[in-house]
Amino acid sequence: MAVNGKILVDASLTEGQNSxxxxxxxxxxxxxxxxxxxxxxxxxxxxxxF
Known part of the structure; x- marks a missing residue:
């Protein structure tokens, strides 16, 4: 997920919501x-x- 250029890899739902x-x-x-x-x-x- 990327939000306004900030890339989140393996982010939790809470991290995504906060971003x-x-x-x-x-x-x-x-x-x-x-x-x-x-x-x-x-x-x-x-x-x-083989």
Whole structure:
């Protein structure tokens, strides 16, 4: 998640809420929010069995 250029990796829900609250309270006209979710990767398809 990124809020106004501040990147949060493995952030808890509380950390995300606090970051959004700080951005909201900064008095700007808008908030830039990027949320990226990566599903668990299945590595079986990349393993070669001999």
């Amino acid at each position: 959004l609250a700080r951005a909201w309270g900064s008095g700007g006209d808008w908030i830039d929010v990027v949320i990226a979710v990566s599903p668990p990767k299945d590595y079986e398809d990349e393993v070669t069995f």
